[in-house]
Amino acid sequence: MIRFARRAIALALLLFPGLPTLAREAAPPCDRACLYAHVDRYLAAVEQGTPAGLDLAPDFRATENGAPVAPGEGLWQTTDGYSSYQARAADVSAGQVAVLGEVKEAGKTVGYATRLKIVAGRIAEAETVIGRSFAPQHPSMPTEVRAGLRTIVPKRERLSRAEMIALADRNFDNMLRNKGDHFAPDCQRIENRMPMSGNPQLAYPITPIPGKPLPHFGSMSCQAQVEAHLFDTLDKVEPRRTLVVDEEQQVLFGVFSLRFYGRTECNDIPGYGRTCPAKLRGPMSLLSGEMLGMRGGKVREVELIFTRLPYEAGQGWAP
Numbered sequence: 001m002i003r004f005a006r007r008a009i010a011l012a013l014l015l016f017p018g019l020p021t022l023a024r025e026a027a028p029p030c031d032r033a034c035l036y037a038h039v040d041r042y043l044a045a046v047e048q049g050t051p052a053g054l055d056l057a058p059d060f061r062a063t064e065n066g067a068p069v070a071p072g073e074g075l076w077q078t079t080d081g082y083s084s085y086q087a088r089a090a091d092v093s094a095g096q097v098a099v100l101g102e103v104k105e106a107g108k109t110v111g112y113a114t115r116l117k118i119v120a121g122r123i124a125e126a127e128t129v130i131g132r133s134f135a136p137q138h139p140s141m142p143t144e145v146r147a148g149l150r151t152i153v154p155k156r157e158r159l160s161r162a163e164m165i166a167l168a169d170r171n172f173d174n175m176l177r178n179k180g181d182h183f184a185p186d187c188q189r190i191e192n193r194m195p196m197s198g199n200p201q202l203a204y205p206i207t208p209i210p211g212k213p214l215p216h217f218g219s220m221s222c223q224a225q226v227e228a229h230l231f232d233t234l235d236k237v238e239p240r241r242t243l244v245v246d247e248e249q250q251v252l253f254g255v256f257s258l259r260f261y262g263r264t265e266c267n268d269i270p271g272y273g274r275t276c277p278a279k280l281r282g283p284m285s286l287l288s289g290e291m292l293g294m295r296g297g298k299v300r301e302v303e304l305i306f307t308r309l310p311y312e313a314g315q316g317w318a319p
Contacts, residue, residue: 047079233261257309
């Protein structure tokens with residue numbers, strides 16, 4: 001009976017050579033474990049410096065900091081290995097997965113955020129943002145990913161996919177309006193692995209007004225910082241590419257372009273005054289691979305890896 005079945009399968013493959021492709025396309029969707037396994041294999045391949053053994057789609061394409069790279073180029077050639085610090089998000093319905101953490105590059109620790117798209121069991125897209133603005137010795141840097149980026153949330157407490165996307169948009173809209181009511185009270189924002197809010201050890205990079213003590217912005221909450229006009233210099237956030245919506249973990253990952261200093265380089269801080277940098281920097285943008293953790297209808301976790309680019313720089317992908 002087994003021999004007959006094998007012969008039948010062999011005959012079918014001979015008569016219909018497209019069956020392996022059809023079977024692959026008809027395979028069940030890649031679940032969380034499957035998506036994470038693709039991440040593990042991809043990071044291991046980058047660490048080893050070779051794509052040999054990876055199941056890449058025929059039309060596979062990749063970018064690094066918005067520029068196209070071929071398999072085996074870029075970080076593949078410079079990395080010395082990834083650390084155990086990794087925040088992950090999986091979107092089974094979209095076949096996409098994201099990982100954010102730190103990696104050794106030429107002996108120095110840098111931040112990275114990588115997104116993979118899986119199509120018919122193969123890696124079709126890889127997008128990486130590398131943040132080389134990094135201070136790994138700073139004592140306030142967390143050694144573990146916050147629980148809000150690695151916990152399955154009970155169904156009754158989850159926002160829907162549409163609600164998560166809307167909250168992410170509201171996050172950026174509010175930053176442009178100096179409003180912070182969408183943040184949870186215990187929100188923390190981490191940029192290139194540096195805690196930028198709720199951090200008494202951080203001297204926030206705002207130029208003081210001569211003769212006036214500078215408020216301690218680093219200790220402020222996410223909401224208080226936005227409402228203190230720390231983002232007055234942000235002109236717009238576009239494009240906003242929402243890519244991974246993990247409804248189980250209530251984590252959204254996207255790649256966003258934050259355009260700064262095209263309008264002003266000064267901050268008008270309520271109760272303090274107008275502060276401007278001693279040396280103007282000129283327009284620039286931050287390409288940001290960003291995870292937003294959501295709880296109770298609010299943004300509770302903001303962790304991102306960014307790199308500086310020219311003001312109108314693209315992301316390497318269609319908006």
